[in-house]
Amino acid sequence: xxxxxxxxxxxxxxxxxxxxxxxxxxxxxxxxxxxxxxxxxxxxxxxxxxxxxxxxxxxxxxxxxxxxxxxxxxxxxxxxxxxxxxxxxxxxxxxxxxxxxxxxxxxxxxxxxxxxxxxxxxxxxxxxxxxxxxxxxxxxxxxxxxxxxxxxxxxxxxxxxxxxxxxxxxxxxxx
Amino acid sequence: xxxxxxxxxxxxxxxxxxxxxxxxxxxxxxxxxxxxxxxxxxxxxxxxxxxxxxxxxxxxxxxxxxxxxxxxxxxxxxxxxxxxxxxxxxxxxxxxxxxxxxxxxxxxxxxxxxxxxxxxxxxxxxxxxxxxxxxxx
Numbered sequence: 001x002x003x004x005x006x007x008x009x010x011x012x013x014x015x016x017x018x019x020x021x022x023x024x025x026x027x028x029x030x031x032x033x034x035x036x037x038x039x040x041x042x043x044x045x046x047x048x049x050x051x052x053x054x055x056x057x058x059x060x061x062x063x064x065x066x067x068x069x070x071x072x073x074x075x076x077x078x079x080x081x082x083x084x085x086x087x088x089x090x091x092x093x094x095x096x097x098x099x100x101x102x103x104x105x106x107x108x109x110x111x112x113x114x115x116x117x118x119x120x121x122x123x124x125x126x127x128x129x130x131x132x133x134x135x136x137x138x139x140x141x142x143x144x145x146x147x148x149x150x151x152x153x154x155x156x157x158x159x160x161x162x163x164x165x166x167x168x169x170x171x172x173x174x175x
Numbered sequence: 176x177x178x179x180x181x182x183x184x185x186x187x188x189x190x191x192x193x194x195x196x197x198x199x200x201x202x203x204x205x206x207x208x209x210x211x212x213x214x215x216x217x218x219x220x221x222x223x224x225x226x227x228x229x230x231x232x233x234x235x236x237x238x239x240x241x242x243x244x245x246x247x248x249x250x251x252x253x254x255x256x257x258x259x260x261x262x263x264x265x266x267x268x269x270x271x272x273x274x275x276x277x278x279x280x281x282x283x284x285x286x287x288x289x290x291x292x293x294x295x296x297x298x299x300x301x302x303x304x305x306x307x308x309x310x311x312x
Contacts, residue, residue: 007185009185010185011190012190012193017192017193017196018196020196021196021199021200021203024200024203025199025203028203028206028207036230036231037230037231037234037237037277037305037307038228038229038230038231038307038308038309038310039225039228039229039231039277039278039305039306039307039308040225040227040228040229040305040306040308041229041231041275041303041304041305042303042304042305042306043302043303043304044293044296044297044301044302044303044304045297045302046297046300046302047294047297047298047300110286110290111286112285112286112287112290113285113286113287114285114286115282115283115284115285115286116223116280116281116282116283116284116285116286116289117223117282117283119286119289120223120225120282120306120308121223121225123225123306124225124226124227124228124308127225127227128226128227130227131227167293
């Protein structure tokens with residue numbers, strides 16, 4: 001009698017299957033972008049029925065006016081939107097050591113027909129000026145960028161360089 | 176006389192070792208294709224670009240107002256009128272006292288409209304706003 005040769009059972013190797021799945025999982029984990037909200041933050045003033053006028057000394061104020069054509073006035077002098085930052089930076093820097101009630105106030109005022117994009121560009125310039133001053137001050141004080149500092153150090157710098165942006169009260173429209 | 180059925184010598188099982196992997200793949204597929212709590216945006220808008228932008232750390236606090244190219248406004252899932260914003264946002268603020276309002280306004284809008292919305296928000300005591308913008312490279 002001839003002995004039949006046993007045929008080994010046919011199998012697909014499954015040991016590496018898990019690795020393939022993990023690789024895929026990793027790929028999607030790395031490649032996924034959960035969309036984060038980014039934008040320019042601002043705190044609006046509280047709503048009041050009657051506006052009381054507060055006198056602020058002229059050198060404390062940086063008044064930015066933007067008209068409907070996108071022309072910009074900073075303290076009465078015509079300039080370009082992209083120069084607002086350079087204009088404000090030295091003024092913020094010079095007021096670092098002053099007490100809080102003497103720091104710079106940036107006021108942004110627009111016409112009703114001003115384009116929103118230009119307003120955002122102007123606000124962006126103001127924010128950028130402040131951020132750069134904060135970074136420079138942080139570098140001088142602690143030798144590091146603002147974002148890399150500890151929370152207490154950040155608070156200290158926020159105290160020294162507060163961002164004060166005033167959005168001008170809208171005036172009644174003449175119809 | 177005995178009949179015997181002829182059988183194949185090999186086993187006829189389906190390999191089940193890879194079953195969990197298939198399940199994982201399916202799980203992955205659905206994880207990837209799912210978008211979390213998508214709001215149907217009914218207005219057409221294009222955000223402005225800016226450089227000095229911040230991330231909103233706490234997404235739970237954020238509530239959106241969309242303003243489209245055609246000046247239509249949307250809050251939550253529906254289009255609203257300017258006068259309605261105050262009451263809607265006030266109700267939202269009562270639920271979440273430190274609410275952040277993210278303004279997703281089309282970059283071609285007029286400031287008049289933006290100012291009007293801001294005035295409504297101020298009346299509703301929603302004072303923390305964020306002008307949504309994409310990063311400029």
